[in-house]
Every structure is written in C-alpha cells, then in structure tokens.
Amino acid sequence: GENVEQHPSTLSVQEGDSAVIKCTYSDSASNYFPWYKQELGKRPQLIIDIRSNVGEKKDQRIAVTLNKTAKHFSLHITETQPEDSAVYFCAARVNAGNMLTFGGGTRLMVKP
Amino acid sequence: NAGVTQTPKFQVLKTGQSMTLQCAQDMNHNSMYWYRQDPGMGLRLIYYSASEGTTDKGEVPNGYNVSRLNKREFSLRLESAAPSQTSVYFCASSEVRGFSYNEQFFGPGTRLTVL
Numbered sequence: 001g002e003n004v005e006q007h008p009s010t011l012s013v014q015e016g017d018s019a020v021i022k023c024t025y026s027d028s029a030s031n032y033f034p035w036y037k038q039e040l041g042k043r044p045q046l047i048i049d050i051r052s053n054v055g056e057k058k059d060q061r062i063a064v065t066l067n068k069t070a071k072h073f074s075l076h077i078t079e080t081q082p083e084d085s086a087v088y089f090c091a092a093r094v095n096a097g098n099m100l101t102f103g104g105g106t107r108l109m110v111k112p
Numbered sequence: 113n114a115g116v117t118q119t120p121k122f123q124v125l126k127t128g129q130s131m132t133l134q135c136a137q138d139m140n141h142n143s144m145y146w147y148r149q150d151p152g153m154g155l156r157l158i159y160y161s162a163s164e165g166t167t168d169k170g171e172v173p174n175g176y177n178v179s180r181l182n183k184r185e186f187s188l189r190l191e192s193a194a195p196s197q198t199s200v201y202f203c204a205s206s207e208v209r210g211f212s213y214n215e216q217f218f219g220p221g222t223r224l225t226v227l
Contacts, residue, residue, distance in 0.1 A: 031213075099157060105152070
C-alpha cells in the first residue's frame with residue numbers, strides 16, 4: 001500500500017519567516033495530494049491541494065509544489081503569523097475510492 | 113447545515129466493554145470514513161464506505177466493525193475494547209464521482225479512553 005513520510009515532525013519559526021514542510025510518497029499511482037491543518041483540539045481542515053498534473057499551486061500565503069519524478073511534495077507558508085501555529089498533515093490518494101494515506105504530521109510553532 | 117457530526121464527544125470504557133460511535137453527515141455525500149488519530153502517527157483509516165450498503169477495510173480494521181445505516185449515517189463499533197484502542201476517532205465524508213478529487217470533511221472527533 002501507499003506510504004507517506006512527513007518531515008520535520010516539529011518546526012519552530014519566527015513570525016514573518018517562511019516555513020516549509022516536506023512529504024514523500026511511495027506509490028507512483030498517487031494522483032491527489034491534499035494538505036490539512038489541525039488546530040489544538042479541533043478537526044482537520046483542508047487548506048490546499050494539488051493534482052498530479054500540476055506542478056505548483058498557490059493560495060495567498062500558502063503554496064504547494066509537487067515533484068512526481070522524485071515522488072515528493074512540499075507545503076510552503078510565507079510571512080508566517082501566530083495563527084498559523086497548528087499541526088499540518090500531508091496526504092496522498094491512490095485510487096478512485098478517495099482513500100487518503102496521511103503523513104505523521106508536523107507541529108508548526110510561530111513565535112511572535 | 114451541520115456538516116459532519118459525531119457522538120459522543122468523550123467516552124471512557126473498561127477493557128472488554130463494547131460501544132458504538134455514531135457519525136452523520138448532511139451534505140449528501142456518498143463516501144464516509146472512520147479514522148483514528150494517535151500521537152505522532154497522523155490519521156489512519158479504519159474502515160470506509162464508498163456508498164450506501166458497501167464497506168471496506170482500511171489500514172487498521174482489527175477490533176472494529178462498521179455499519180453504513182443509510183446515506184447519512186456511518187457507525188463504528190468496538191465489540192471488546194482494549195487499551196490499545198485509546199485514541200481520538202474522526203469520521204469524515206466526501207463526494208466521490210469517478211476519478212474526481214473532492215475534499216474530505218471531518219467531524220469534531222470522539223476522544224476514547226480504554227482503561
């Protein structure tokens with residue numbers, strides 16, 4: 001089955017700096033890569049996603065890049081703010097049943 | 113529009129007890145999922161249901177059973193709870209049409225402790 005590795009497990013940045021979280025996946029048939037944000041005690045919520053036919057996608061301060069050859073994708077957050085502090089999960093989808101395999105998560109702390 | 117709802121929010125069980133976690137969605141989605149979340153391990157799929165009347169095993173199905181009661185409701189049952197099942201359980205739903213990519217919406221979670 002699919003395996004998704006996520007790094008780093010924790011990331012601390014100063015407010016205003018950029019943050020980058022990286023994920024690798026094992027199954028070359030994966031075709032959809034969402035990123036979820038989970039605030040403490042809350043449910044995961046989708047923040048951005050990318051399909052396998054696209055190399056990069058941006059939405060205001062967040063962007064995701066995908067390298068299909070290397071089987072890795074990354075989340076970039078620019079101009080970080082304290083409200084960006086949360087756990088971020090990457091995921092990969094292989095089949096039409098919309099089953100997602102999640103990475104282990106990255107706890108991002110933005111220091112004011 | 114409540115989205116995905118789960119009951120109960122918290123539960124404490126003794127080893128060997130049984131219980132059912134309830135999940136309902138009002139978005140008319142065809143697919144529903146149960147995940148468990150353990151520290152440092154992300155979200156792991158227990159079971160999913162691609163449509164009413166069908167269920168399939170995910171990554172960690174042992175010790176669980178599910179029922180897709182109708183299009184709205186998808187329940188998770190622990191027949192004989194074990195301490196290893198202490199976790200936060202999330203239900204999710206999405207609309208899947210062929211190979212289209214649709215967001216999974218999560219419920220608020222159930223925090224389960226097995227003593």
